[in-house]
Amino acid sequence: MxxxxxxxxxxxxxxxxxxxxxxxxxxxxxxxVVEISRSDDMALAIKTMIVRGAPxxxxxxxxxxYLGAREIQTDDREKFLTELEKVAVKxxxxxxxxxxxxxxxxxxxxxxxxxxGNVAFLKESLxxxxxxxxxxxxxxxxxxxxxxLSVLPQTPEPLRLLTHCNAGALATAGYGTALGVxxxxxxxxxxxxxxxxxxxxxxxxxxxTTWECVQDGIPVTLITDNMAAHCMKQGLIDAVVVGADRIAxxxxxxxxxxxxxxAIVAQAHNVPFFVAAPLSTVDFSLSEGSQIPIEERDSxxxxxxxxxxxxxxxxxxxxxxxxxxxxxLITAIITEFGxxxxxxxxxxxxxxxx
Numbered sequence: 001m002x003x004x005x006x007x008x009x010x011x012x013x014x015x016x017x018x019x020x021x022x023x024x025x026x027x028x029x030x031x032x033v034v035e036i037s038r039s040d041d042m043a044l045a046i047k048t049m050i051v052r053g054a055p056x057x058x059x060x061x062x063x064x065x066y067l068g069a070r071e072i073q074t075d076d077r078e079k080f081l082t083e084l085e086k087v088a089v090k091x092x093x094x095x096x097x098x099x100x101x102x103x104x105x106x107x108x109x110x111x112x113x114x115x116x117g118n119v120a121f122l123k124e125s126l127x128x129x130x131x132x133x134x135x136x137x138x139x140x141x142x143x144x145x146x147x148x149l150s151v152l153p154q155t156p157e158p159l160r161l162l163t164h165c166n167a168g169a170l171a172t173a174g175y176g177t178a179l180g181v182x183x184x185x186x187x188x189x190x191x192x193x194x195x196x197x198x199x200x201x202x203x204x205x206x207x208x209t210t211w212e213c214v215q216d217g218i219p220v221t222l223i224t225d226n227m228a229a230h231c232m233k234q235g236l237i238d239a240v241v242v243g244a245d246r247i248a249x250x251x252x253x254x255x256x257x258x259x260x261x262x263a264i265v266a267q268a269h270n271v272p273f274f275v276a277a278p279l280s281t282v283d284f285s286l287s288e289g290s291q292i293p294i295e296e297r298d299s300x301x302x303x304x305x306x307x308x309x310x311x312x313x314x315x316x317x318x319x320x321x322x323x324x325x326x327x328x329l330i331t332a333i334i335t336e337f338g339x340x341x342x343x344x345x346x347x348x349x350x351x352x353x354x
Contacts (some may be wrong), residue, residue: 001122004241006153006269010022010169010173010174011051011056011169011170011171011172011173011174012051012056012059012060012063012134012173013134013173014031014063014127014130014131017037018036018037018067019033019035019037019060019063019064019067020033020034020035020036020297021033021034021036021045021050021051022034022051022052022170022332023058024049024051024052024170024207024208025048025049025050025129026209027170027207027208027211028207028208028211030127034050034066034288036063036067037067037088037310038067038071038072039064039065039067039068039087040090042060042061042063042064042067042091043064043091043093043094044322045058046058046064046091046094046095046101046134047094047095047135051170052101052166052170053166053167053168053170053171053172053243053245054098054099054101054171054243054245054246054281055092055100055137055140055141055171055172055173055177055278055279055280055281056102056170056171056172056173057095057098057100057101057244058098058100058103058104058133058137058216058280059133059134059137059172059173060086060109061091061094061101061104061105061108061131062104062105062108062129062130062133062134063130063134064087064091065084065087065088065091065104065105065109065126066095066108066123066126066127066129066130067107068084068087068091069084069087069112069122069123069126070123072084072087072117072119075119075120076119077118077119077122080112080119080122081112081113081273083120083128084109084112085109086096087107088108088109091105092105095295096293096295097245097246097254097292097293097294097295097321097322098245098246099245099246099247099280099281099282099283100245100278100280100281102287103280106132106135107129108126108129108130111125111128111129112125112212117199122200122244125272127336133147134173135173136177137172137173137174137278138172138173138174139336140278140336141169141172141174141175141176141180141278142175142180142184143175143336143337144177144180144181144276144277144278144334144335144336145180145181145182145183145184146176146184146273146333147335147336147337147338147339148180148181148184148185148276148334148339149181149184149185149188149190149340150234150239150338150339151274151331151332151334152181152185152190152238152239152274153238153239153272155238156218157192157193158189158190158191158325159185159190159191159192159238160192160193160194160236160237161181161182161185161191161193161194161195161237161238161239161240161241162194162195162196162197162228162231162232162237162239162241162262163178163179163182163194163195163196163197163205163209163240163241163242164197164199164205164225164240164242164255164256164262165197165199165204165205165209165242165243165255165256165258165259166175166179166199166204166205166208166209166212166258167179167210167242167243167244167276168180168182168208168212168242169209169212170212171208171243175210176212177243177244177276177277177278177334178241178242178243178274178276179209179212180276180320181220181241181274181276181279181334182194182213182241183216183218186216187220191218191219192219193216193219193220193221194209194213194219194221195220195221195222195223195228195231195236195237195284196209196210196213196218196220196221196222196223197223197224197225197228197262198222198223198224198225199225199256199258200225200258201301201302201319202301203305204256205222206222208280210222214303222337225258228262228265229265229268229269232266232269232271233269235273237269238256239268239271239272239273239274240262240263240266240271240272240273240274241274241275241276241334242255242256242259242262242273242274242275242276243255243275243276243277243335244275244276244277245281246281246283246286246292247275247277247281247282247283247333247345248282248283248287248288248289248291248292248350249282249283249284249285249286249287249288249291249345249346250287250288250327250342250343250346251327251330251333251341251342251343251345252288252289252290252292252325252326252327252342253275253277253289253324253325253330253333254289254292254322254323254324254325254329255275255322255325256295256321256322256323257320257321257322257323258323259322259325260323260324260325260326261321261323262330263326263329263330264329266329267329272331272334273325273329273330273331274330274331274333274334274336274339275325275330275333276333276334277335278335278336279333279335279337279349279352282333282345282349284346284349286346288325289324289325290324291294292321292322292324294320294321294322294324295319295320295321295322296318296319296320296321297319297320298319299317299319302317302318302319303315305316318346327342327343328342330342333345335350
């Protein structure tokens, strides 16, 4: 099932000699593509959320590593690797919470260090690795979507699902994680409607998730974040599916601010709560969610909507971009390998690497 974006453009992709990104800061009112040819420009695009969503950030960072490598002017292998690490440091500093960023950068560094050949060949290998990460992400998301079908509630009528923020094609290289599950359910005739939280303060649900659904003809209803409990009480929601930016080894999951409260509300109404994310989103170096770094963003996101200030001068602000949902509130984590109970993550990982 394809994702119907204008001109068949993907959120992140390599085109001729540069990267093209859908500019998510201009949606939904204007569709535009940004062309990135320099590593510094990619770092800025990640930081300013032209590209956003953990998997998409990872793909973009991989291409950013290649662009940085392309800019290094030396034929000396060790000097090249030293300069490449400087590119990695710069890209790692853009967004602290999304683990896919670090995973992709580390994979690119590992490729450079383990590839035998001259610097020119190393650069070629880095581009091929970035392209592989791109292609793998699309396949991973399609697998996540299909595995989600096996754990969604079995109901006589098509499902009403709720999501928070945007974990769709725009947040990945294509198809999406949480929205991948939605797309697969729609494809199989198992979805009646998606309810999308607006997702304050940046309104990714209102601006991006609904836009994707309109592009694909998926029925979508936008609600404000504080309507979710009411909708569940009215019996309008059969399950919640969200994405994640980092998952600790015990299953605690960091996602867009507001996800934690949504999980509490879901438990109170006996509504299953699923996290959809690739296994690369699990940071097995962290034993629990309290160790996940939480990005705090500019206060302007809170006190201003568009060009309009919504509170008086003198007010103080707090703007954490993410919160952590404890594992005991998560029904299952839907990965490209199937749905996994949070408590089984470590055992599953050990089998994969063993």
